[in-house]
Amino acid sequence: MIPYVRREKIMDELENKQMMYIEDLMKIFDGVSESTIRRDLKILEDENHIIHLHGGAVKLKLDSYEIPVGTKKLLYKEEKEKIAKLAASLVEDEEVIYIDSGTTCTSMVKYIKATGVRVITSNIQVVNEANNKNIESCIIVGGEVNRNLESISGALTDATLRNLNFDKAFLGASGFGIEVGINTPDFREASKKSIVNANSKKCFVLTDSSKFNKTTLVKAFEIQECTLITSEFIPELDGKIEYLVAE
Known part of the structure; x- marks a missing residue:
């Protein structure tokens, strides 16, 4: 799975569950390393789509995200x-x-x-x-x-x-x-x-x-x-x- 599609899939999962832990995402993306997931999350945070929480959790920004067509x-x-x-x-x-x-x-x-x-x-x-x-x-x-x-x-x-x-x-x-x-x-x-x-x-x-x-x-x-x-x-x-x- 290419990085862009993987990040969009992360956003789709967060839309369903509102908040997730890195461990949860690693179970979804079998074979993808923790460092890769963290890098994806950092990019999504820099793009103002998600918020990092204490304890390794992430959630969507309040202005909700619409996945491109x-x-x-x-x-x-x-x-x-x-x-x-x-x-x-x-x-x-x-x-x-x-x-x-x-x-x-x-x-x-x-x-x-x-x-x-x-x-x-x-x-x-x-x-x-x-x-x-x-x-x-x-x-x-x-x-x-x-x-x-x-x-x-x-x-x-x-x-x-x-x-x-x-x-x-x-x-x-x-x-x-x-x-x-x-x-x-x-x-x-x-x-x-x-x-x-x-x-x-x-x-x-x-x-x-x-x-x-x-x-x-x-x-x-x-x-x-x-x-x-x-x-x-x-x-x-x-x-x-x-x-x-x-x-």
Whole structure:
């Protein structure tokens, strides 16, 4: 594993557990020396992503970290593809759908088999994937470009989305759970998700199970307001919300 990807994986683990010890990280990265892990942590601290604590522990900075899209593609790839295929199978002929930012949402585009589908998106990557012959048209909303997330958001985006209605919406999330809801580190992304959820007949959130009970800065909406599509059965959610497992 190259150093950059290893550091992003460390950040992903910290998003799940909030605080970890060096010994915990060494168990995850089998064969990687303690000195290498310490060097990675020093780089992440210098980049202002983590805080060193007494006793060899580290935790995320309070302003929560968003992993770049390019790195997200490398994490939980198999699970994400299964989720994307299931999500695509829910699209019906001639529907107007919204596709959110995120690697899993992007992946679902190529699997859409319904015909005459119209796509509205704030995901820059979707434009490149929308050559699927079953997609009749693809509209990308205006706004501020976040190159790190390859997403468009902000006041202009929100104003546009408030005037649009969708048969189905497919959203991403940085974390989910009964108490933490559907959440994201970015206020603009949270606002966008909230508006789309309110304007959709049916809203699906696509997220692998590693994000269960992960808490980031902003709750976009309650988990009961959507149908979750995830990669594993989660006993804590059984009977409490509507969700699908991609197998």
